[in-house]
Amino acid sequence: MSARLEFETVIGLEVHVQLATRTKLFSSADVSYGDAPNHHVTEVCLALPGALPVLNGRAVELAVRAALAVGCKVQPHSVFARKHYFYPDLPKAYQISQYEEPLATGGWLEIDAAEGPRRIGITRIHMEEDAGKSLHEPGDPETQVDLNRAGVPLVEIVSEPELRSAEEAGAYLRAWRLLLRWVGASDADMEKGQLRCDANVSLRPRGETRLGTRTEIKNLNSFRFVEAAIRAEVERQAKLLRAGGKVQQATLGFDPERGRLFVMRVKENADDYRYFPDPDLVPLILSEERIEAIRRTLPELPRAREQRLQQEHALPAEDARTLASSRALADWTEAAARAHGRAQSVANWVLRDVLAALRERDAEPEAIRLTPEGFAALLRLVDAGRLTARSARSLLPELLFSGGDPEALVRERGLEAVSDAGALERAVDEALAANPKAVEAFAAGDAKSLNFLMGRVMRRTGGKADPARVRELLSEKLGGRR
Amino acid sequence: MSRISRAEVERVAHLARLRLEAAEADAMTRQLEAILGYVAQLEPVDTAGVPATAHVMELATPLRDDVPGALLPAEQAVANAPAPRGTAFTVPRVLDDEAEG
């Protein structure tokens, strides 16, 4: 697009992520999604007179994991600060966040940009509590307020303004989603609001180092909308600048149905949040030992896993990438490969058939109940010719999602492949004898009749014959009749 | 020298969501002026290199286990509310320019 030639796009993203804790950041109310209003609150969540906050240790641990996973410096001393504004879903009229002394700074996240992998700098990661929800129904003169979500633990991840396109923004978000799920910090499901994104977008003439005026796009709740909104905003700013206009600082929303941006607020003055250290809390002190202890619990991270899969198991890059898109999948596949012995074969089955089965059910790899050893056993049955690939595929969904012993299941269903040469030959002879017309048609040159006859043989063997072998036998016998 | 103007007082009143009548705003401006005049005595105090007190007692960070505790039943949560609707709180519909920053 022409915008790219004259202007450089500068994008910074602020991502808010709900940490995967059972309870809220400063209260012991449980985190829950979708329930009736105010069914998950304590006096702390409601900001009742006399209520006090107490920090959730697990939230700290998960936040530190996320920070270490992108190489941030985790600060040994960070401070919770009050950020003041009035809004019905903010019960204390301040949010407990972190301001001058955040949990972590520095770090970078690698994304796959058009020209290849690129590192996007992470400015800071800090902890804060989520607000509740305001519900506006059309035509209702009132707004309803539900505080179930008030106090849920969040980390805010601020990137350096180093993203250069809507596609890179999308890649950045996807990389974060993978990483957060990988280290168990969050389920990062954008649809459930567990990962939210605000985008800061500005343009500058190519070669210019100073930043242009930026606008902020808020309330983007899917990867697609983030990319679409950024694209729309880049175009809008480019048009404006080309016509000699100036970009006005504003907060924008995106209407996905119309694919259009709209102004939420024109920012004339910076908001005065009156930050100060929360006197109800003491500083968060994290010793080197504690930080290291958490670091030691981090698993091998996605990129490293991807590379290792490529090298150790001689997998093509793209296959390694797909397997490393989910820690559960990568772990399971590797364990199955170890149990089976031939990683490439296991990988092929996973990439083709296991993923297909998951897609069919719209399930995540975490839903797999079949042990890696069980999967390996299934494949070994096929390798040994005791089970046709087709039969194996038919059993796969059930085994995957309910677990079980493949050998036992095969026996139970009587799916043992017909490999007995005599039985096979009998089946072929019977099929040929029962379908003289097809035999004649084949002799007359109709190749399709072979498939028909194959079908007949397969039916006679209850699908338990090895198709390749059947074709071989048929060809032999038919060939003799030409 | 005026330390705080009437306009400032009105700005701050809005930040604090306090409506002041004209006479009240006048009185407040005078009183705040006097108080600020008094606290100005801190300006010349030499505080170079002196850390601000964050907390009077040095405490290790108290942490809570991630275990759900007793909840307030929803009915009790709205029991003190001036205008509940079911178990939700209600407010006049939020206008765009009231949306938070």
Next chain:
Amino acid sequence: MSTPLPGLGELRARLDAGEVSAQELTAQAFARLDAVEPALHAFLFTRREAALAEAVESDARRARGEPRSALDGIPLALKDNIVQAGEPATCASRILEGYVSPFDATAVARLRAAGAVIVGRTNLDEFAMGSSTENSCRGPTRNPWDPERSPGGSSGGSAAAVAAGVVPLALGSDTGGSIRQPAALCGVTGMKPTYGRVSRRGLVAFASSLDQIGPFARTAADCAALLDAISGHDPRDSTSLPEPPLATSRALTGDVAGLTLGWLREAESVPGVAPGVLAHVREAVAELERAGAKLREVSLPHVPHAIAAYYLIAMAEASSNLARYDGVRYGRRASGGGSLTELYERTRAEGFGAEVKRRVLLGTYVLSAGYYDAYYRKAQQVRTLLRRDFEAAFAGCDAIVLPTTPETAFRLGEKSGDPLAMYLSDVFTVSANLAGLPGVSLPCGLDAGLPVGLQILGRPLEDATVLRIADAYQRRTDHHLARPPL
């Protein structure tokens, strides 16, 4: 004619000896309350039936030989900013009209577990902001010694209730002197513990880094018993000290030999200190010397700046803590419709009194962009300097002695027109809050018929020492036995 209740020690003795039952005690408390309340106005709420029922249960426990503690069956009062489950909590503010707390303050839960009988909730300056109880939306409490005078504040109701003998014990809160000052003006003993000693959970926050709940009683020994019952780590208050409950009662040896007291030099140069007050306090210190304590002079050079630092910090924190009062989830909401912004503005304008508004405005101002460093941060730095002054002083003494207030009880209306004048009366008390120190005020005589308070400040965590000195003084003198002519 009603009789004031005796102190805790005597009540316990009578209960244990079977001379009186908890039921009778509670009834006596209410009889005394009914007699003095029309003149005093110390109480905002009473809970007669519930208290009597609890007293009955206490008697049953005692009959079984199972009293829960030294406080079992003892009537006491709570300041109306310390919440109790199922009871109103208004903080003497319109904005909390009708509010009923669903949870107990930790201090209250511990008292109820100890078997104490809570008879009612006392008057205060709105949201604990004030030094005279004139800022209550329900009108002021009157000083039992002279009904034309203030009992002090903000815990004026609790101080008056104990002074008038309605209850032997009461809880108050102290942010800048709100227990010690009314104790001094009403002639009772009141104590602010070391910051973090008593859980703040359930104390409606005014200034979080300064607030503490503390006891009022007729004697330091009684205060000790009450403090012991409510103190100790609370995992639900992140600023709570990781210390077990105190056992200060056991530290009251009556002995001050070997202790060094520091007389505050700056006490003599503060403008407006009444000569009568100074004289009585000096005499009290001399008595402690005769009891075996050594005396020296100490200086806290930054004390003249303490009020300025205190008010900047307290107002800033208050403006933040009171932002939640908006009529959405509880309390009173302005009527008449309008937008959300109008609802907030009118609710808070109608709900808050003038002093609260003043502090919210100033607090908001000093936290706002451009002023934070010059005001709030500067004040916190001066606070550090004051804490260093105390550390230096305590290197040479075990406790600092000084007047609690510059003058005796002032007339109602005398200072209410001049906020700054009111603030200046806190000159001797705010430093202890800024530094988190334990401090007690105890009666040391009458000046023109009005009580004078001696204040004793201790090192952080030395609550027991402070009470020991006060108790030793009270064993040798009888100023604390004086009662107002009610």
